[in-house]
Amino acid sequence: MKEQKHLLYKDVPSPVGLIRAIASDKGLVAIIWEGEDYKRTKLSEPVKDENHPILMQTEQQLNEYFDNKRTSFEIPFDFEGTEFQMRVWEALLKIPYGVTKTYGELAKILGGIKAVRAVGGALNKNPISIVVPCHRVVGASGQLVGFAGGLNNKSILLELEQGFRMPSLF
Missing domain, CATH: 3.30.160 (Double Stranded RNA Binding Domain)
Known part of the structure; x- marks a missing residue:
């Protein structure tokens, strides 16, 4: 145990x-x-x-x-996850501030488009939201999908980083 x-x-x-x-x-x-x-x-x-x-x-x-005064974080991490989850979370740290990637693009980087569902599962388990920027991963057509903090918060984070704002979700 x-x-x-x-x-x-x-x-x-x-x-x-x-x-x-x-x-x-x-x-x-x-x-x-x-x-x-x-x-x-x-x-x-x-x-x-x-x-x-x-x-x-x-x-x-x-x-x-x-406050728009920081675009990356310098905090020590104490991650725990599977080997694949750790690879996904490390890949998230390489997505630059203000840039988005699709689940498919991330899957290709991590070993092939067939890994897209596994990538989504690993993103769902990302324990360090915002700092390990899973909010920068969007659906295939750029739509906001899947975010533990809710799509409204995902939109707020992307707007902060790139002036992007989704229409009201409610």
């Missing part, structure tokens, strides 16, 4: 609602959306810590990102 990590969290207000940054002593483990449970990321319950250095660094860099 795998030993559970000691996890700490800090809630960070943002334009996409309150987000919860979760870290271990090694690095950032997850960013959880307001109202989201921990089932998607399979994490143990974290303990609140407003002053943990990695969480403070994460909050500062997220604030800079939302």
Whole structure:
């Protein structure tokens, strides 16, 4: 049985609602959306810590990102996933700020168009939203699809990065 990590969290207000940054002593483990449970990321319950250095660094860099003063993050990660999930998440980190890729384009990079469903599954399990930018992956025709934080928040993040705004979804 795998030993559970000691996890700490800090809630960070943002334009996409309150987000919860979760870290271990090694690095950032997850960013959880307001109202989201921990089932998607399979994490143990974290303990609140407003002053943990990695969480403070994460909050500062997220604030800079939302203020249009940061286009990439320099935060240590403590990812856990399958080998394929890790490859997908590493590929996400290579998508430049303000650029989108389709699921198919990402699948081709990772071994072939037939991997498109597996890529989608790995994106769904991405524990570190925003910082590991799964919001930059769109459907084949450019439409916004599949995002743990909701399509409205995906639209807000893309608008922030490229001035793009989807018509109201509601």
